[in-house]
Structures are given as C-alpha cells and as structure tokens.
Amino acid sequence: MKYSTLLFDVDDTLLNFQASEQHAMQKLFENIGEELTPTIYEDYHELNEHLWQQYERKEITREQLLDTRFNLFFGKYGKQVDGQAYEAKYRSYLAEGHTQMPHAEELLADLSANHDIYVVTNGIAKTQRRRLSESGLAPYFTSVFASEVIGYQKPDPAFFDYVARKINGFSKSASLVIGDSLTSDIKGASAYGLDSVWFNPHHQQNTTKTSPTYEIDHLLRLESIVA
Incomplete structure (x- = not known):
C-alpha cells in the first residue's frame, strides 16, 4: 500500500x-x-x-x-x-449544512478498512464537527485537526507538523493530503513535503505556482491512487 x-x-x-x-x-x-x-x-x-x-x-x-x-x-x-x-x-x-459531495461516504467506507483517515481543516472546529457528525461521516475519521485548535492554519508547515506529531508512526512518504484548495491544501502539503491530490471536479485551471502530485475530478478515482 x-x-x-x-x-x-x-x-x-x-x-x-x-x-x-x-x-x-x-x-x-x-x-x-x-x-x-x-x-x-x-x-x-x-x-x-x-x-x-x-x-x-x-x-x-x-x-x-x-x-x-x-x-x-x-x-x-x-x-x-x-x-x-x-x-x-x-x-x-x-452548521446546519452537511450535504455530502457525490460518493464521499462510499469512498470513506471503501478506504476505512485499510487506511487511517483524518480531517485537516481551516474551518471553525465546532461547526465542522457538527457538520461531519450530522452528515454521517464522522465515524470514518480517527481524529479531526482544526486550525482553530492547533493555532496554525493551512498552508503553514507548522499546521502539518502538529498533525504529524499527533499521529503515531507518522510517515511523510506514506501520507497523502486530499483537498480542493490549491492555496491551502496543496500548497501546505508541498511546503511540508507531502504528496497531495487536488480534487478538481469543475476542471478549474491551475494558475498558481503549486503543483499537486495527483489531480482527480471524481472522488472515487482516489481509490486507485492510494491502493
């Protein structure tokens, strides 16, 4: 794997x-x-x-x-x-809004058997926890890492350093960041030396200087990447 x-x-x-x-x-x-x-x-x-x-x-x-x-x-x-x-x-x-992206739960259910899954978010911690709980996705995550609690936000490498220290046996080479934001998720992953997946369902043009390791337009395409 x-x-x-x-x-x-x-x-x-x-x-x-x-x-x-x-x-x-x-x-x-x-x-x-x-x-x-x-x-x-x-x-x-x-x-x-x-x-x-x-x-x-x-x-x-x-x-x-x-x-x-x-x-x-x-x-x-x-x-x-x-x-x-x-x-x-x-x-x-x-906090009332918790509509899932297409195939989100199917993806997490497929991956949860053989992967450790975490949330990394710049959103408000209380709001995100409620939305994840009411969406039904919360049980798939080992932990939720929110910048509000950590004191650093993506893309700051200090955010990912905190996450790495909190995960037992963390390995950069075996870890992958998945997100839709080039300036937050992908830039942050790159700055910390992590591979990344840019979720780009609307096929937006990358006008930044940051390049993701992978790019997908459908969540289930992640499965072939992480296998």
Whole structure:
C-alpha cells in the first residue's frame, strides 16, 4: 500500500460548502427581513473567499475575519450592522449544512478498512464537527485537526507538523493530503513535503505556482491512487 495515512480537507472535498453557505445566507437574510438575490450572494461569496485567502497568508487573524466580514459586506451597501451578532447567526445556520459531495461516504467506507483517515481543516472546529457528525461521516475519521485548535492554519508547515506529531508512526512518504484548495491544501502539503491530490471536479485551471502530485475530478478515482 503506497499511502496508509489520508488527510482530508472537508469543505468542497467531502461536504458541499457552497450549498451550506447558500443555506446559511438565505436563513440569515430571512432572519433580518432582507431579500438575498443571486448578485448579493455572489458579492458575499467573493468577499468571503478574499478574506479566507488573506487569513491563509497570515495578513489577518481568524478573529478579524469572523468579527468583521459582515461589517465589511453590509458596508458595501451602505448599511451599518452588528457584525458579531450577524456572524453568530450565520455560523449557527452554517452548521446546519452537511450535504455530502457525490460518493464521499462510499469512498470513506471503501478506504476505512485499510487506511487511517483524518480531517485537516481551516474551518471553525465546532461547526465542522457538527457538520461531519450530522452528515454521517464522522465515524470514518480517527481524529479531526482544526486550525482553530492547533493555532496554525493551512498552508503553514507548522499546521502539518502538529498533525504529524499527533499521529503515531507518522510517515511523510506514506501520507497523502486530499483537498480542493490549491492555496491551502496543496500548497501546505508541498511546503511540508507531502504528496497531495487536488480534487478538481469543475476542471478549474491551475494558475498558481503549486503543483499537486495527483489531480482527480471524481472522488472515487482516489481509490486507485492510494491502493
């Protein structure tokens, strides 16, 4: 067996984060009595993506991201809001979203017999644990490693160093990172000397300087790689 330790990202790798985000925003807007149009949702999505990329680059802290994203977002529309209160509501709605990516559970069930499977996520620990539990995927994982708890985030090599120290008998050559983000999962794996799989179901172009070891557009194609 080439890879015995599998390190999975969660959002848009195993769980459909886009669906969860849309659900949470729809619920938030219903709560505040506003209409969420496709254009407004796309504005939020782009802003949120930008903020998380800043967080990955250590330009802002997690607290700054969470405390200010709704102030920044509604500020674009000339509205002043209680950003922290909106954040708390949004996060509670986000935790309700646990739609699996196609074939996620089938893949984990197939791999769990002969592989040690872990989660490596930059998402909020409490939110991710609830989503994994309610999706039915939680039993397949030996541990969940969340940057919020670790104190370092992907792609920082310190994140993966922490993970390596917590896994008994960890071997770089026998470990594989699987995720959808080139700037987080794949870059982080490369920086720490780990092989990686870029899950790219929409066939996006790689415009970064980071190259994954493998690329797949269907989760079940991972099985032939890790065998």
